[in-house]
Amino acid sequence: MSDASLTLDGRRIEARLWGEITADAPTIVMLHEGLGSVSLWRDFPAHLAAATGGAVFAYSRFGYGLSDPVPLPRPLTYMHDEALAILPRVLEAAGIRRTILLGHSDGASIALIHAGGMQNFSLRGLILIAPHLFVEDISVASIEAARDAYETTDLPARLARHHRDPGNAFWGWNDAWLDPGFRAWRIDEYVPTIRVPMLAFQGSDDEYGTAAQLRPLETDSYCPVATHLVAGARHTPHLTHEAVVLALIAPFVARIRALE
Incomplete structure (x- = not known):
């Protein structure tokens, strides 16, 4: 692992790189969840790099890590702002010319918006873990519970281990999702315009969403898509069921790289 931190418009973006970015193979770019950061991926990026044999790049979005x-x-x-305005600049600044986007939760939604909302000819595939394509009651209930935990437990201290400003990270995410106007948010309209293969995972016991989030991918995509419901997994199947997830990601990435 090496430090790959960037500066955009005088503002720092924390980033790490596993392996070496090359011109002839896509780099896996990791987009974290709504309360995530580089460090909250834990050992998964290193294991992902080992399983796929290529470069893995992870960064903390502004307000995180x-x-x-x-x-x-x-x-x-x-x-949308992250997917269409900031992510393209991060890829350019990092020197990533070919990419597979791997997103978790909010990060998976950002990957979908990016792939369906703009032309990125360097994009080769999407790996989506617990994506949000629309707002469900279970999502709102769990995010309300997270707000209560932040106000009544040691959650701020635990988040401070991973975020420079835990309040900025938490309230930026929590207030947006619990805004009444956010109930109308949905991004399934982007699925038909995506032009790269997709691999998607959902935990069977995910507290932030149900398998219904995978349906638009299965019914509306014009590109190859494989969806997997990970039995017994909650919102982080890549951490709790890592072997299952990596066993499916590795051949998916190998097929894409074989076309380069």
């Missing part, structure tokens, strides 16, 4: 904070409240378009 050791990246610079953002003004609050976040706009309800924050995932």
